[in-house]
Amino acid sequence: MKHLLLFFLLLPGLAFAQVADNFTDGNFTTNPVWSGDVASFLVTAQQLQSNGPAVTGTQLALSTPCQAVTGTVWEFWANLRLATSSGNLADVWLMASQSDLKATNNSGYFVRLGGTDDEVSLFRKDSTRTAVLVIDGLNGTLSSSTNNLVRVRVTRTTANRWTLERDLAGTRTFVAEAAQPIDATYQRSVAMGVALTYSSTNGRNFYFDDFAVTDATAPLLVRAVPFDARQVDVAFNEGVATPSATLVSNYRLQSGAAPVSVTPSATNPAVVRLAFAADFPAQSVVEVRNVADLYGNVAAGPLTAAFTALPVAPAVGDLLISEIFADETPPVSPTSPQSEYVEIYNRSATKTLSLRGVRLGKGSTATVAVFADTAKLLPGQYAVVCGSTRVPQFVGYGKVYGPTNFPSLSNGGDQLILRGRDGRTLFEVTYSDSWYRDARKKDGGWSLEMIDANNYCGGAENWIASTDASGGTPGRANSVRATNADATAPTLLRAVAIDALTIRAYFSEKLDSVTAATIGRYVLTPTATITRAAPVGPDFRQVDLTLSAALLPSRPATLTVQTATDCAGNASGALQSATFALPEAGVAGDVVFNELLFNPRVSAVRFVELINRSNKFIDLQRWQLGNLKPDGSVDVDLLSTGPLVLAPNQIMAFSTSTAILTSQYPTSSDATNLVQLSSLPTFPDASTALLFDSRGIEIDRFMYSKDLHLSLLSTQEGVSLERIRTNGPTLGSNFHSAAGAVGYATPGRPNSQAQDAAGGNQDWTVTPEVFTPDDDGQADFATLNYHLDATGYAASVTVYDALGRLTRRLTRNETLPTTGFIQWDGIDDRGHKAAVGYYILLVELFRPSGGEKREYKKTVVLGARF
Missing domain, CATH: 2.60.40.1220 (Immunoglobulin-like)
Incomplete structure (x- = not known):
């Protein structure tokens, strides 16, 4: 047997390689090094022999480093010169997880020689558990009481198939056990060696030789x-x-x-x-x-x-809400969904998105639906998200998630937000039922679908009602999908002083939040240092600028934005600007009703327009519009929950749909002065409109009725009442029907019937001297302007034609303020338009306290355009 060569192949950088030891060097402490119970072993006649104490139950172990695992052949020679039993056996470890083979938590594979069945078997040890048979050898193989000679060869292929062979003559005429199982439990090893258990008379009866571990296969x-x-x-x-x-x-x-x-x-x-x-x-x-x-x-x-690739946390632009089904009734077809849902979409072509901890919520509530840790979306994949109890309705549509606290979707509109686990805003959409662009589909049963997923920052222009016959496309590509790129750069809408040290800039669309935080993009005049620029989530249409020095109230300043970049990458031109000032509290009469449309056309909306006639900047945050009801109660709605500042002489119109308002009055409205509210008081044909500040104090009231309209109108639908004199009283006499030439209303624009010029310095003047009551917005009525030298006068004003015939009684013994005007719209006492010609305005002025009487005559021409 000593023809075997001892070899020990050392590769660069490795401490150990293939193992071979036939003990011809007379020791087991070098080439290779065995460790463990070294005092209980010796080399005798070039064989390793046990030399343990004569104590029953003794356990000895000796090991040497070895990392061979698969594609490996283990071979050794042994002679147990004793009767094997459960207390007299040898375990030859082929693979061990620890060099201490006696450790109870050792793992790996070993060949057992002896034992109760006097056999040669292959076992697997799983930490502290009892060893498991892998190959059960033939019982009685080692049956001698004095000479159990055997050579063993174990082969493990790269496919983890095990073969156990033995030669009881100690040569290499091996006999294989029939079983050749596959066992891949352990793929790592640190050592091989022998572990002995014996009774008191067998401490020197274990002999070993010719250990060889050979790996001749390339790694897999x-x-x-x-x-x-x-x-x-x-x-x-x-x-x-x-x-x-x-x-x-x-x-x-x-x-x-x-x-x-x-x-x-x-x-x-x-x-x-x-x-x-x-x-x-x-x-x-x-x-x-x-x-x-x-x-x-x-x-x-x-x-x-x-x-x-591992699922990764979604970045901005990866995870979208691509479809919204807010109104499930009436169903479009029997196969239509019967519950609200939103559809989410992985826009990435390469990333698998982990939805772990992603939160779906609404801007109006802190309650959110949180996706499970296992939730994910493959590249380009859609999923339906619905209420937890509604999941069975959607399983046929593909992937569906039903998180707890799925938000209730408002039919009229809502703000939906997807946030990452870290709280970052991933996607935001504030939808409205006007986005359907179809009055029939708006009534229910149809979903809103995103047109172009690459324009994910888009608003109304990138959403429309589904065209699918079932009313929507949950879990699959949208029926309306098309290229709809955003090529429009953002514009600066306005700037507002939130407080003395903070300015909020409002933009027309969502900004790139990184570039929007660049301080150098903003300049303030008069010069003030901006110390911080913070985009405001979740929609990033606003940026808060922090100043180093406090602003003074109502001192106008100008914010200039050098350039603004939207989240699609479109950059604005240089030098956009907006004027603002730190606002002050308004008092009664500062802000007044300027225009009111209480009788809109079919499918149109009402609006109320206010004007700031003070020299103060006034914040309308939490101010209220109200309507006095017949029972004395007031129906009120908030103008704004956030900052909304009116500059001196600025007008602002409020409605429930700016889109409808601009479509109804395309040439006479100004979108920059329009504000959309979720609701507006229901103003009937005759009532009192009220305006309250944030403390509930009344600021203005307007008692109006349809009788204030020009009687010559063919219809009053869609015709607003406009204030004539900005600084005049909020009375019916200071309002007139908007001109037909401008479309019968001017929301957000100066009034078509405004007449702030009071005329000369005489006591009584007529402006204009020639008027044409044809509702074209040009000299549609005449005003008799007055300046009185004292209070307490009462007046009667009568209109006569050139022949002295009574045409119209304008006032009868009406008490007058010291300054004001009286309006004539060219209508006679019968409600007919007076004939073209000269007219005399007879003013009879009487002062009861002093008995003083005065009389004035003024001439006016009622004309016509040809």
Whole structure:
């Protein structure tokens, strides 16, 4: 047997390689080094012999480092010169997780010689558990009481198939056990060796020789497991050697990408980690070439392993809400969904998105629906999200999630927000039922679908009602999908001083939050230092600017934005500006009703317009519009929950739909002065409109009725009442029907019937001297303006034609303020338009306290346009 050569192959950078020891050197302490109970073993006649104490139940162990695992052959010679039993046996460990073979939590594989059945068998040890038979050898194989000679060979293929062979003559005429099981439980080893158990008379009766561990097979690539978006762990079936295993050129993806670094595992020699410069696509294949195992066997390759990229947390623009089904009744067809839902979409072509901790909620409530840790979306995949009890209704549509606290979707409109686990806003949409663009579909049963997913920041222009016959496309591509790119740059709408040190800039669309935070994009005049620019989520249409010095109340300043970039990348031109000032509290009469439309056309909306006639900047936040009801109660609605500042002489019109308002009055409205409210008081044909400040104090009231309208109108529908004199009283006499030439209303624009010029300095003047009551917005009525020298006068004003015939009694003994005007719209006492010609306005002025009487005559011409 001593023809065997002792070899110990050392590879660069490795401490141990293949193992062989036939003890011809007379020791077991070098080449290789055995450790453990070294005092209880010796080498006798070039064989390893036990030399333990004569104590029953003694356990001895001796091990040597060995990392061989698969594609390996283990061979040894043994002679147990004793009768084997459960208390007299030898375990030859082929693979052990610890060098201390007696450790109770050791794991691996060993060959048992002897035992109760006097056999040669292969066992697997799973930590502290009882050993498990892998190959049950033939009973009675080792039946001698004095000479149990055997040579054992165990083979483990790279496919983890085990073969156990024996030769009871100690030569190499092996007989294999019939069983050849597959067992891949353990893929790592640190040691091999022998462990003995014996009674008191057998301490010197165990002999071993010719240990040989041979690995002649090249390493195999077992798997590739992504560690993160750019790193992947490559695992071999056995330990691999430096430097070949860490050479960057030995690895690549089939896509052509090469790693930037290769790092061996500190705990497992069979694993290396590859790092790449870019994120992995959804599916990848790694190729390996010219990697050697610990024993010099080289795998020329290519070896390949496919892997799927790990789900990653969604970034902005990855995860979208692509469909909204807010109104399920009436159903379009029997197959239509019967519950609210939203559809989410993974816009990425390469990333699998982890939805772990992603939150779906509304801007109006803190309650959110949270996706489960296991939720994910593949690249380009859709999923339906609905209430937790409604999931069965949607399983036929594909992937569906039913998180707890799914938000109730308002039919008229709502703000929906997707936030990441870290709280970042991933997607926001504030939809409205006007987005359907179809009055029939708006009534229910149809979903709103996003047109172009690449224009995910878009609002109303990128959404429309579904065109699918079932009313929607849950879980699949939208029926309305089309290219609809955003090519419009953002504009600065206005700036508002939130407080003395904070300015809020409002923009027309969502901004890129990174560039919007650049302080250098903003300039304040008069000069003031801006110390911080903070985009306001979740929609990023506002930016809060922090100042180093406090603003003074109602001192106008100008904010200039050098450039603004929307989230689609469109950049505005330079130097957009807006004037603002720190607002002050308004008092009664500062802000007044300027225009009122209480009788809108069919399918149109009412509106109320206010004007600030003070020299103060006034914040309308939490101010209320009200309507006095017949029972004395007041129906009120908030003008704004956030800052909304009216500058001196600025007008602002409020309605429930700015889109409808601008479509009804396309040439006479100004969108920059229109504000959309969720609700507005229902103003009947005759009532009192009220305006309250944030403390509930009345600021103005307007007692109106349809009788204030020009009687010549063919219809009053869609015709507003406009204030004539800004500084005049909020009385019916100071309002007139809007001109037909401008479409019968001017929401957000100066009034068509405004007449703030009071005329000359005489006591009584007529403006204009020639008027044409044809409702064209040009000199539609005449005003008799007056300035009195004292209070307490009462007046009667009568209109006569050129022949002295009574035409119209304008006032009768009406008490007058010291300044004001009286209006004549060209209508006679019968409600007919007076004839073209000259007219005399007879003013009879009487002062009861002093008995003073005065009389004035003024001439006016009622004309006509030809």
